Amino acid sequence: MVDIALDIKGLYKTYSDGKVKALNGVDLTIYKGEIFGLLGPNGAGKSTLINVLTTLANKTSGEIIINGLDFAKFPSEAKTYLGVVPQEFNFHWFEKVEDIVVQQAGYYGMPAGEAKERAEILLKRLGLWDKKDTVSMKLSGGMKRRLMIVRALIHKPEILILDEPSAGVDVDLRREMWEFVRELNQEGVTIILTTHYLEEAENLCDRVGIINKGNILEIGTVKALLSELKKDTLVLDTVGEIKGLPKRYRVIEEGRLETDLLQGEDLYTITNELHSKGLQVTGIRNKTNRLEEVFINKVKD
Amino acid sequence: MKAPIWIPLYTIVNKEMIRIFRIWTQTLLPSVITTSLYFLIFGSFVGSQIQDIQGVSYMQFIVPGLVMMAIITNAFMNVVGSFFGAKLSKGIEDTLVSPTPNWVIVWGYVIGGVVRGLVVGVLVLIISLLFTKLTIVNLWAVILFSVLTAVVFSLGGLMNAVFAKKFDHTAIVPTFVLTPLTYLGGVFYSVNALPEFWQNISKFNPILYMVNGFRYGFFGISDVNIGISVTILIMLVLVLSITDLMLLRRGVGLRS
Numbered sequence: 001m002v003d004i005a006l007d008i009k010g011l012y013k014t015y016s017d018g019k020v021k022a023l024n025g026v027d028l029t030i031y032k033g034e035i036f037g038l039l040g041p042n043g044a045g046k047s048t049l050i051n052v053l054t055t056l057a058n059k060t061s062g063e064i065i066i067n068g069l070d071f072a073k074f075p076s077e078a079k080t081y082l083g084v085v086p087q088e089f090n091f092h093w094f095e096k097v098e099d100i101v102v103q104q105a106g107y108y109g110m111p112a113g114e115a116k117e118r119a120e121i122l123l124k125r126l127g128l129w130d131k132k133d134t135v136s137m138k139l140s141g142g143m144k145r146r147l148m149i150v151r152a153l154i155h156k157p158e159i160l161i162l163d164e165p166s167a168g169v170d171v172d173l174r175r176e177m178w179e180f181v182r183e184l185n186q187e188g189v190t191i192i193l194t195t196h197y198l199e200e201a202e203n204l205c206d207r208v209g210i211i212n213k214g215n216i217l218e219i220g221t222v223k224a225l226l227s228e229l230k231k232d233t234l235v236l237d238t239v240g241e242i243k244g245l246p247k248r249y250r251v252i253e254e255g256r257l258e259t260d261l262l263q264g265e266d267l268y269t270i271t272n273e274l275h276s277k278g279l280q281v282t283g284i285r286n287k288t289n290r291l292e293e294v295f296i297n298k299v300k301d
Numbered sequence: 302m303k304a305p306i307w308i309p310l311y312t313i314v315n316k317e318m319i320r321i322f323r324i325w326t327q328t329l330l331p332s333v334i335t336t337s338l339y340f341l342i343f344g345s346f347v348g349s350q351i352q353d354i355q356g357v358s359y360m361q362f363i364v365p366g367l368v369m370m371a372i373i374t375n376a377f378m379n380v381v382g383s384f385f386g387a388k389l390s391k392g393i394e395d396t397l398v399s400p401t402p403n404w405v406i407v408w409g410y411v412i413g414g415v416v417r418g419l420v421v422g423v424l425v426l427i428i429s430l431l432f433t434k435l436t437i438v439n440l441w442a443v444i445l446f447s448v449l450t451a452v453v454f455s456l457g458g459l460m461n462a463v464f465a466k467k468f469d470h471t472a473i474v475p476t477f478v479l480t481p482l483t484y485l486g487g488v489f490y491s492v493n494a495l496p497e498f499w500q501n502i503s504k505f506n507p508i509l510y511m512v513n514g515f516r517y518g519f520f521g522i523s524d525v526n527i528g529i530s531v532t533i534l535i536m537l538v539l540v541l542s543i544t545d546l547m548l549l550r551r552g553v554g555l556r557s
Contacts, residue, residue: 015557055398058551058556058557076402077400080400082398086391086394090390090394091392091395092390094323099319103312103316104399106308106309106315107312107395107399107401108309109309110308
């Protein structure tokens with residue numbers, strides 16, 4: 001039997017004016033040891049769901065079970081399982097890096113000596129040890145993001161929630177962070193992340209859930225979701241004069257075509273057909289991120 | 302095993318101490334300068350023209366009131382400033398997502414406010430010794446009234462911070478409530494000197510009881526009954542503590 005890290009049943013959140021139903025009966029199960037991605041457009045309910053999970057928003061109704069503990073009955077115990085990396089930097093500008101981390105450990109009841117030892121390990125691991133005496137306002141954006149992760153991990157949480165971890169981060173750092181998240185996951189930490197970067201979800205997540213207007217529209221492995229696509233739109237770079245091509249090919253510009261590869265169809269059919277028309281195919285690529293296509297279809301529905 | 306509760310409490314208090322003493326020119330110095338001016342102008346210049354009140358010189362008479370005024374202002378401002386700042390920067394969310402109980406959050410910030418109030422109070426008291434001599438007839442009354450008053454206004458500051466939505470809101474209570482009540486609370490005069498109508502009105506002002514209880518500790522004189530003063534202060538501590546805890550529990554101003 002696979003252990004459940006987080007079980008959400010019938011979760012509703014209506015904001016106090018009663019007009020905005022941010023969560024509309026969300027049911028979601030996240031298993032121990034997986035990386036789960038929560039995808040959705042702005043205002044879909046991703047952040048509300050995270051806020052309810054972390055008690056920054058009060059739920060209207062529903063049940064949240066963390067590691068078998070009912071959050072409503074055992075909030076203090078349940079909170080110790082969670083580490084949270086919020087979207088916005090929220091540490092004090094004038095506090096030093098090490099102090100910020102040790103302080104956070106204090107909120108979880110960790111003695112200062114133990115907190116300092118663990119802070120050293122984590123700060124070294126995320127390349128911030130030489131900045132331990134630097135005030136946070138002097139850190140670069142990437143360093144601040146890493147500091148947020150160190151802070152969230154200081155009390156050894158079993159579930160790490162990352163709210164848009166790559167927002168405003170350059171490509172190199174994003175890839176470094178993915179690597180670190182994978183490492184953490186291999187060490188047994190369950191990861192829940194919300195993201196706008198569908199590439200991030202496709203690369204990192206074992207399963208993804210698509211949320212829109214407070215409803216979970218689809219949950220599944222990335223592979224299963226992608227298999228729903230009936231076709232892939234391909235962009236082909238060609239050499240030769242384009243004329244007399246069948247209707248399935250759309251000319252984008254001189255030397256560039258677009259066509260749909262249907263599920264089960266052999267790519268050779270296309271290259272062979274173009275070759276017979278005097279065209280040499282020099283490059284093939286997907287027109288769009290495939291997960292993005294699934295996502296758009298789901299949200300559009 | 303449950304983590305010891307003193308660690309999160311110490312964490313919040315320690316954070317407050319670091320803040321208070323790091324920016325001491327903003328947290329400790331202003332009240333000391335202001336009250337020094339009060340001593341100089343009202344005590345030395347104007348006070349020398351005023352006759353003794355209940356057997357003590359005017360300069361001596363105003364010292365406990367001005368110390369209390371410093372305690373009230375600083376205890377309140379410390380908590381309202383620090384808690385609202387944490388709310389605005391979302392730093393408070395780190396505490397809210399942790400297992401730290403609400404009562405620890407409340408008392409962590411309150412202890413910070415009490416310490417600042419008392420440190421400034423002691424500094425003002427030391428400055429007053431440059432202008433006059435003081436006696437203490439009941440040290441316990443001095444300690445009890447200064448600590449309870451600091452607790453009451455720290456709790457009040459927290460309540461203000463919880464409801465405040467922008468920085469302007471943190472100045473409304475000090476400007477429109479605290480300052481008038483303090484000035485009308487017998488800091489500069491004995492309420493016995495007022496007409497009966499205004500004496501009766503003054504009895505609805507809680508600061509009157511704090512100032513007089515504190516003054517009693519120094520000179521053994523008071524315009525009000527000391528037992529009633531202590532009871533009022535304890536009642537205020539209880540009511541404000543419960544209200545603050547309820548506000549945090551419901552997440553007013555903190556959780557959406």
